[in-house]
Amino acid sequence: MCGDILKYADLCCECSQGAIQDEDPYGIKLLHILTDIHCQKGQSVRSCCREDSHRCPMCQFPLDQFKEKGQVGCPECYTHLCQDELQSALQLSQRALDHQGKVPLTFQIPPEATMKNCHKIKSKSSDNDLSYSV
Amino acid sequence: MKLDDFLSTVADSCKKQGPEQTIVLSSRVRIARNVKGYSFPGWAKKQERIRLFENVRPVIESLDEMKSSFSDSMDNLSSLEKQILVERHLISREHAARNSGSGLVLNKDESLCVMINEEDHLRMQLIQPGLQLDAAWKQLDEIDTRLEESLPYAFSRTLGYLTACPTNVGTAIRVSAMLHLPGLVLADQINQVVQAVSKLGMAVRGLYGEGTDALGNIFQVSNQMTLGESEKDIIDRLNKVLKQMIEHEENARASMVEKKPKIVLNQVGRAYGILSNAHSITSKETMNLLSMMRLGNDFGLFSKMRRSLVEELFISTQPAHLQKNVQDKLSAEQRDLIRADFLRGKLRSVSRPSDKFAEVSSADGDDSDPNI
Ligand SMILES: [Zn+2]
Ligand SMILES: [Zn+2]
Ligand SMILES: [Zn+2]
Numbered sequence: 403m404c405g406d407i408l409k410y411a412d413l414c415c416e417c418s419q420g421a422i423q424d425e426d427p428y429g430i431k432l433l434h435i436l437t438d439i440h441c442q443k444g445q446s447v448r449s450c451c452r453e454d455s456h457r458c459p460m461c462q463f464p465l466d467q468f469k470e471k472g473q474v475g476c477p478e479c480y481t482h483l484c485q486d487e488l489q490s491a492l493q494l495s496q497r498a499l500d501h502q503g504k505v506p507l508t509f510q511i512p513p514e515a516t517m518k519n520c521h522k523i524k525s526k527s528s529d530n531d532l533s534y535s536v
Numbered sequence: 537m538k539l540d541d542f543l544s545t546v547a548d549s550c551k552k553q554g555p556e557q558t559i560v561l562s563s564r565v566r567i568a569r570n571v572k573g574y575s576f577p578g579w580a581k582k583q584e585r586i587r588l589f590e591n592v593r594p595v596i597e598s599l600d601e602m603k604s605s606f607s608d609s610m611d612n613l614s615s616l617e618k619q620i621l622v623e624r625h626l627i628s629r630e631h632a633a634r635n636s637g638s639g640l641v642l643n644k645d646e647s648l649c650v651m652i653n654e655e656d657h658l659r660m661q662l663i664q665p666g667l668q669l670d671a672a673w674k675q676l677d678e679i680d681t682r683l684e685e686s687l688p689y690a691f692s693r694t695l696g697y698l699t700a701c702p703t704n705v706g707t708a709i710r711v712s713a714m715l716h717l718p719g720l721v722l723a724d725q726i727n728q729v730v731q732a733v734s735k736l737g738m739a740v741r742g743l744y745g746e747g748t749d750a751l752g753n754i755f756q757v758s759n760q761m762t763l764g765e766s767e768k769d770i771i772d773r774l775n776k777v778l779k780q781m782i783e784h785e786e787n788a789r790a791s792m793v794e795k796k797p798k799i800v801l802n803q804v805g806r807a808y809g810i811l812s813n814a815h816s817i818t819s820k821e822t823m824n825l826l827s828m829m830r831l832g833n834d835f836g837l838f839s840k841m842r843r844s845l846v847e848e849l850f851i852s853t854q855p856a857h858l859q860k861n862v863q864d865k866l867s868a869e870q871r872d873l874i875r876a877d878f879l880r881g882k883l884r885s886v887s888r889p890s891d892k893f894a895e896v897s898s899a900d901g902d903d904s905d906p907n908i
Contacts, residue, residue, distance in 0.1 A: 461580075463579055472702075472703075473576065473578055473579075473655075473700045473702075474579075475579035476574065477570055480692065480695060491702050492705075495703040495760075496703070496706065496761050496763040497761040497763060497764035498763060498765070499694075499763065499764065500694055500763075500764060501695055501705075501706050502764060502765055503706065503707040503765070503770075504677070504696075504697075505693075507684065507685075508684070509691055509693065
């Protein structure tokens with residue numbers, strides 16, 4: 403459980419914490435692709451434990467109204483939403499929970515570059531090839 | 537430029553032909569894109585919407601495809617002009633309801649239309665006649681790739697393209713085809729087919745989208761899910777479904793001609809009789825009868841009638857298209873009179889349908905395009 407540090411839903415606990423400390427959300431987004439690698443061992447990254455209602459820091463959208471409105475206020479809202487709610491909304495309407503298909507050029511980062519950014523991969527990469535099969 | 541001066545005539549825009557045109561009227565690919573750092577249109581304040589519109593509009597206009605395009609803010613368009621765009625399937629009904637801070641850019645041949653600040657910052661659609669989803673996606677994909685150089689898209693690696701509504705995240709793509717399925721309707725098989733298609737994750741709607749009836753036996757089939765499957769896989773899957781629907785429709789038509797030719801002749805003959813002789817007719821009745829004329833034409837029952845005439849009449853008998861040629865605001869009853877006058881005029885040159893089928897009884901149903 404990540405408690406209230408779970409700002410970056412796509413990331414594991416440690417990286418989320420790192421992301422907040424770095425205050426470099428877009429740089430950290432490089433890591434999203436690696437999420438599942440980190441969190442295979444039973445830790446649920448996606449379970450969010452936030453109880454208090456709050457607003458998106460970017461657009462002030464009241465995030466607890468997501469369910470009733472069925473929409474969010476801005477792209478950034480997706481990172482601040484209760485991830486359980488988001489996930490169940492996606493499960494109802496979508497085929498799977500991970501994007502397949504077109505990726506804008508600026509997000510097409512060579513694998514080496516992504517790996518440099520993630521401490522866990524760096525330390526594990528040599529003895530765990532399974533990590534790359536995501 | 538005024539919209540009416542820009543738009544091609546309905547007759548011209550209906551002349552475009554594509555593969556499988558007998559059953560597939562058109563193919564459409566639409567993608568949603570949003571710009572990072574801006575609220576979605578439904579939540580943004582008016583000033584923010586205007587700012588986004590002013591930033592994005594010149595980028596769209598600068599596309600090669602948009603040379604000599606029509607581009608305007610929704611508040612500069614009259615409600616009649618907006619309705620004409622809806623009737624031509626160029627904008628959504630939702631977009632027609634919008635005003636300042638929203639707009640559209642439409643290319644010369646009306647195949648590419650970009651709605652700015654609809655539910656998402658950008659909704660771009662590419663329409664092609666007949667069944668050509670792959671070609672439509674290829675073109676739109678290229679345009680989108682050029683746009684992403686100038687517009688910082690809101691994108692997440694896990695959720696893909698971020699949209700106002702989570703039902704569109706991921707590829708944010710809606711791929712659809714408009715099908716004319718009178719055979720399945722007459723054979724009473726349409727509900728079965730619609731149910732089967734829905735089970736495959738496709739939505740089936742009427743001519744004017746969500747919540748509309750399948751007037752004129754025209755059905756829109758589109759993908760429902762956008763996350764977890766690539767654009768190509770979505771299109772391949774829809775293509776497979778469409779191929780099957782086309783086959784079912786062809787079989788239904790063939791077996792009707794074989795087993796119940798009189799029913800078909802009766803329907804087509806009555807449709808022609810009413811459309812070319814009525815003095816008052818509703819839009820709904822017109823659409824349903826035109827569908828029978830189109831079917832009759834596919835069966836070769838009308839000599840020398842071009843199929844595009846029926847398509848043309850489908851659109852030009854819609855309320856806004858009738859209204860635009862008349863000064864005073866028409867009531868529904870007045871429209872029914874004008875519609876009937878218009879149809880009688882247009883069908884004067886079409887001779888009555890043949891009262892029997894040409895040598896089709898030997899056909900196996902695998903070659904069901906007797907007159908193209
Ligand atoms: Zn990590
Ligand atoms: Zn939660
Ligand atoms: Zn927000």
